[in-house]
Amino acid sequence: MAGYLRNFFRDALGIFSRELRLLVTDGGVMIIFVVAGFLYPLLYNYIYKNGVLEDTPIAVVDNSCSSVSRRYLREVDATRELKIAYHCTDMNEARELFQARKVNGIIYIPADFDDALARGETAKFSIYADMSSFLYYKNLLIGSEFVMLQEINDIKIERYSFEGMTDQEADQSVYTVRYDENNPYNPAFSYSIFLISAILMLIIQQVMFYGMSLAAGTMREENRSFATLPGAMRNRGVGRIVLGRGLVYWLMFMAIGLWITTVVPAIFRFPQRGDFWDIAYLVFIFVTDCVFFSMTWSTFITRRESVFLLLLFISPVCVFLTGCSWPSCAFPTFWKYFSYIFPGTFGARAFINMNTAGADLVTELDLVRAIHIQTMVYFVTACVAVYLENFVIRHRDEINRALIEAHARRRARIQEHGEKLAERLERIRRS
Numbered sequence: 001m002a003g004y005l006r007n008f009f010r011d012a013l014g015i016f017s018r019e020l021r022l023l024v025t026d027g028g029v030m031i032i033f034v035v036a037g038f039l040y041p042l043l044y045n046y047i048y049k050n051g052v053l054e055d056t057p058i059a060v061v062d063n064s065c066s067s068v069s070r071r072y073l074r075e076v077d078a079t080r081e082l083k084i085a086y087h088c089t090d091m092n093e094a095r096e097l098f099q100a101r102k103v104n105g106i107i108y109i110p111a112d113f114d115d116a117l118a119r120g121e122t123a124k125f126s127i128y129a130d131m132s133s134f135l136y137y138k139n140l141l142i143g144s145e146f147v148m149l150q151e152i153n154d155i156k157i158e159r160y161s162f163e164g165m166t167d168q169e170a171d172q173s174v175y176t177v178r179y180d181e182n183n184p185y186n187p188a189f190s191y192s193i194f195l196i197s198a199i200l201m202l203i204i205q206q207v208m209f210y211g212m213s214l215a216a217g218t219m220r221e222e223n224r225s226f227a228t229l230p231g232a233m234r235n236r237g238v239g240r241i242v243l244g245r246g247l248v249y250w251l252m253f254m255a256i257g258l259w260i261t262t263v264v265p266a267i268f269r270f271p272q273r274g275d276f277w278d279i280a281y282l283v284f285i286f287v288t289d290c291v292f293f294s295m296t297w298s299t300f301i302t303r304r305e306s307v308f309l310l311l312l313f314i315s316p317v318c319v320f321l322t323g324c325s326w327p328s329c330a331f332p333t334f335w336k337y338f339s340y341i342f343p344g345t346f347g348a349r350a351f352i353n354m355n356t357a358g359a360d361l362v363t364e365l366d367l368v369r370a371i372h373i374q375t376m377v378y379f380v381t382a383c384v385a386v387y388l389e390n391f392v393i394r395h396r397d398e399i400n401r402a403l404i405e406a407h408a409r410r411r412a413r414i415q416e417h418g419e420k421l422a423e424r425l426e427r428i429r430r431s
Contacts, residue, residue, distance in 0.1 A: 008240060015244030023248060026218060028304075029211045036207045037256040041200060041264045048192045049268060056139040057085035058105040059094040066114030072125075072151055076107065081143035104130040105140040117155060142189065185271070185356050193270060197356055198324040198348040200260045204283075205290050205344040206315055208253055210307050212294040217304040238387045242379065246291040253290065257283040261351065273358035281361065282354065285371050286347040292378035293343050299385040322348040346370045 023029055060076075062069050077084040085103055088094040094106045106128040116123040127144050129137040153175070160170035186193045261279055265272050301307060320326060321339035328349075331339065339345040350367040353359040361368055 012240040012244040012247070015241055016247050019245045019248045022219075023215065026215055028218075029215050032207060032211045032214060033252060033256070036203070036210075037253070038259060040207075041203055041260050042267070044199060044203075045192070045196060045264060045268045048196065052190050053135040053139055054080050055083035056081060056105065056136055056143075057083055057103045058107060058140065059086040059088050059097050059103040060084055060107045060109070061088045061091055061094050062109045063111040064109050064113035068114050068117060068151075068155075069109045072109075072147060073107070075147045075150070076143055079143040079147065081139035098128070098130070104133075104136040107140075107144060120159075138189070192268070193356060195319075195324055196270065197352045198319065198322040198344075200264065201286065201348040201351045202315070202318050202322065202344045203260060204253060204257050204287065205293070205342065205347070206318065207256070208249060208287075208290045209294040209297065210310070212249060213298040213301040213307045213310070214304060216298040217301045217306060238383050238390070241386050242292070242295065242382050246288075246295060246382075249291050249294070250287055253287045254283065257287050261355070265355065271356050273356065274354035275360060278361050279351070279354055282347070282350055282364075282368070282371075285368065285375065286343060286350075289343040289347070289371050289375040289378065292375060292382045295382040296378050296385055299389060318342055318344050321345050324348070324352065340370075340374070343371065343374060346374065 060073055062073060073084060076082055082105075086094070086097055088097070091106075091108060094103070094108075097103045098106060108126040108128070110124065110126075113123045113125060127140055129140045131137055156173075157170045160173055165173065183189070258280065261283055262272075262276065321335065321342060322345060323331075328336070328339070346367045350359075350364045350371070353364055353367075
């Protein structure tokens with residue numbers, strides 16, 4: 001047993017050294033790991049450093065010119081999010097200001113706005129947002145809708161008073177249950193706090209996957225493979241390959257993971273309410289999960305440039321599946337189970353709860369357990385992938401010969417079928 005363990009670790013160390021040399025000499029992979037792993041979190045956070053945008057300039061077109069519309073616009077202008085920079089006479093003037101980038105949104109109130117309210121009908125107004133930045137859209141939507149909800153309650157009170165209710169009765173009818181809105185973990189509705197925590201964990205997953213896939217695609221283009229076993233390890237050593245190769249990426253991304261989850265938030269003064277050792281353990285199991293995940297799925301990468309196509313397709317999907325932009329409880333059944341494929345689904349949710357809300361490992365036990373289960377599953381699949389690829393490499397001649405023979409038999413059957421069909425057509429023609 002001692003000799004087996006000694007050979008096991010010696011072989012794994014040899015594979016580790018070989019993989020490390022290949023990784024260091026591949027300039028493309030190192031650029032992805034260094035630039036994307038260390039610098040991209042800084043760049044992304046710098047872009048959204050001001051997660052709260054105030055006094056977004058907008059233009060308004062008030063065709064109603066009623067007391068209600070003027071009160072609504074006055075309250076919109078008083079919000080923290082919006083500032084009415086221009087009062088326009090028509091939409092053409094507002095559109096020109098919008099195209100000149102003097103305003104980042106437009107509020108349009110139609111002429112029948114006050115008449116619809118007087119008739120007890122639904123009064124409508126329109127908002128147009130500048131989608132060049134999500135912050136503009138968020139401010140226009142939040143500022144206008146919060147005021148709209150308050151106006152709806154005021155209009156209800158006015159109607160109840162007109163029907164003969166006292167002010168107290170009307171107020172109780174509208175505000176049946178009094179409540180105070182409290183958003184303890186993001187009181188300013190900061191875009192950075194809302195999204196960056198999820199993005200930071202996804203950076204670990206995506207950078208590792210793309211880097212490992214890039215290396216795998218390069219080797220396959222050069223008719224090489226990481227699954228090739230040394231001669232002394234013929235017919236054995238799959239686990240050593242997986243662990244030896246994985247250790248290279250694990251050590252590198254433990255450093256990247258701790259940088260992303262502890263140092264980067266401190267630089268940009270993001271909330272850090274979680275215990276350091278809880279977050280360190282989360283990074284430990286999450287990086288391990290990502291190693292086997294990347295090793296499994298990189299098996300399907302045959303060309304180096306395929307990685308960049310996956311970058312455009314998978315990244316937005318992974319952000320959505322974390323549940324930060326849409327609640328996971330509202331996911332359709334397919335997307336709910338599809339999200340279980342990615343480590344970032346569980347890792348991002350756990351990190352958000354720990355770092356932003358101050359949860360601990362016990363509170364996040366379900367997510368931590370899911371990461372452990374996923375790690376074991378992907379370790380098995382990584383071993384199976386390496387074994388199958390090694391099997392194909394060792395039996396490539398036999399497999400190619402079998403494919404050629406199968407193709408020849410198929411052509412012979414097609415030719416025989418064609419001859420029979422030609423004879424039948426000839427008999428039909430003669431008859």
